Amino acid sequence: MLLAWKKFGRGRRLILPCLAVLLLVLVIIYTSQNLSSLCYQSSKILNRLGFNQNIVEDVLLSRSKPPPGRTIFFIETSCHRADFQYNLSSIKAHQACPIESAALHNPNMQVFVLFACSTHHAKSMPIVDALLSYKNVQFRELTLERYAQDTPVADWIKNGKLFSSRFLMYHLSDLLRLITLYRFGGVYLDMDVLSLRTLEDVPLNYAGAESLDSIGNSVISLEPNGFGHQLGELFLQNFQKNYIGSAWAHNGPMVLVRVLRELCGTQNITLMVNNRERCYGFQVFNVSDIYEIPWRQWTLFFEPKHANLTLERTKDSRMVHMWNHLVRKWPLKIDSKAAYLHWAAQHCPRVLAATGELFY
Ligand SMILES: *[C@@H]1O[C@H](CO)[C@@H](O)[C@H](O)[C@H]1NC(C)=O
Ligand SMILES: *[C@@H]1O[C@H](CO)[C@@H](O)[C@H](O)[C@H]1NC(C)=O
Numbered sequence: 101m102l103l104a105w106k107k108f109g110r111g112r113r114l115i116l117p118c119l120a121v122l123l124l125v126l127v128i129i130y131t132s133q134n135l136s137s138l139c140y141q142s143s144k145i146l147n148r149l150g151f152n153q154n155i156v157e158d159v160l161l162s163r164s165k166p167p168p169g170r171t172i173f174f175i176e177t178s179c180h181r182a183d184f185q186y187n188l189s190s191i192k193a194h195q196a197c198p199i200e201s202a203a204l205h206n207p208n209m210q211v212f213v214l215f216a217c218s219t220h221h222a223k224s225m226p227i228v229d230a231l232l233s234y235k236n237v238q239f240r241e242l243t244l245e246r247y248a249q250d251t252p253v254a255d256w257i258k259n260g261k262l263f264s265s266r267f268l269m270y271h272l273s274d275l276l277r278l279i280t281l282y283r284f285g286g287v288y289l290d291m292d293v294l295s296l297r298t299l300e301d302v303p304l305n306y307a308g309a310e311s312l313d314s315i316g317n318s319v320i321s322l323e324p325n326g327f328g329h330q331l332g333e334l335f336l337q338n339f340q341k342n343y344i345g346s347a348w349a350h351n352g353p354m355v356l357v358r359v360l361r362e363l364c365g366t367q368n369i370t371l372m373v374n375n376r377e378r379c380y381g382f383q384v385f386n387v388s389d390i391y392e393i394p395w396r397q398w399t400l401f402f403e404p405k406h407a408n409l410t411l412e413r414t415k416d417s418r419m420v421h422m423w424n425h426l427v428r429k430w431p432l433k434i435d436s437k438a439a440y441l442h443w444a445a446q447h448c449p450r451v452l453a454a455t456g457e458l459f460y
């Protein structure tokens with residue numbers, strides 16, 4: 101009897117500490133979610149506090165705006181939680197290389213790199229300077245709420261559901277590319293899409309098949325008005341209507357798949373490929389044009405022994421998608437014979453020259 105009571109007493113003594121720990125865990129989860137969302141609202145807050153000394157201009161407030169339909173966009177959604185800022189010195193060579201390749205191969209287009217978080221521009225960073233040595237490269241930041249204004253997702257952004265995401269940085273990126281194309285048209289590229297040739301000869305309104313049953317969202321192009329703009333509206337509505345904070349591809353590539361299946365009147369993506377008639381003028385590129393190397397084979401970019409095979413397989417590709425979020429093989433030695441460095445020498449020579457012995 102006494103023993104049982106003692107046991108119960110000990111159990112009761114444990115309840116309080118357990119509750120305290122549970123509470124602490126909940127508070128941490130809650131604040132960390134809010135902290136990440138603060139990142140994307142911080143410039144508003146910092147403005148209010150009078151701390152705003154960014155050199156990077158807001159894309160909507162700057163006097164020189166992206167020319168509609170003639171701009172290639174890259175978007176960086178990383179944000180350092182410590183100070184709700186992004187520092188341009190964080191741009192790695194393997195992110196800068198795709199940006200340079202777009203600027204190099206499309207001299208008649210503008211290349212706008214947008215930052216979703218308040219962004220510093222400290223002086224003299226070799227990789228950043230290499231990019232800005234191109235007349236058609238511009239850096240801008242955006243403020244989510246202002247950027248979403250006058251778009252189909254304006255009210256939805258305010259309800260905060262986006263911030264319940266388990267993959268906020270990625271879901272924000274999925275959304276911002278659609279808002280960007282809705283606003284300006286043109287071309288959106290992920291920072292791990294290397295351009296091997298020009299896009300200037302391809303009429304706008306396209307994306308690429310990633311496999312037999314998926315369409316990638318790492319490359320999307322829309323016209324700034326007419327059909328392209330309507331399609332942009334459909335993408336945004338579909339994103340918002342089907343949004344699930346805990347899902348991965350569901351809010352990204354699957355938005356394109358759902359909308360294009362309806363538009364092209366078929367479930368079969370192979371039937372959409374190179375078939376603009378079927379899709380009201382929208383071009384779905386063949387897998388080999390952009391996503392020839394699937395993510396499971398990413399070592400092909402890094403292993404010198406695979407270089408010849410990799411270059412052979414991509415010799416007719418327009419672009420190569422590198423799967424940066426999966427690849428953890430950086431840095432490469434600058435004299436490596438890997439396919440990646442072979443490409444870097446041709447398609448991002450200035451970034452390559454700005455890196456030291458190691459290419460990160
Ligand atoms: C940005 O990063 C560089 C290099 O890490 C550092 O020297 C600089 O102070 C940082 N700038 C700001 C404003 O944080
Ligand atoms: C899609 O169409 C292609 C070409 O007609 C055909 O070979 C393939 O079997 C179809 N796929 C499905 C899942 O129906």
Ligand SMILES: *[C@@H]1O[C@H](CO)[C@@H](O)[C@H](O)[C@H]1NC(C)=O
Pocket residue numbers: 386387388389392
């Ligand atoms: C389309 O891509 C597939 C997969 O990479 C490739 O086998 C096929 O030859 C390509 N077709 C054309 C017409 O390029």
Ligand SMILES: *[C@@H]1O[C@H](CO)[C@@H](O)[C@H](O)[C@H]1NC(C)=O
Pocket residue numbers: 404405406408
């Ligand atoms: C790749 O091709 C080059 C030129 O054709 C050749 O010299 C080299 O030995 C090849 N490398 C490998 C690993 O097969």
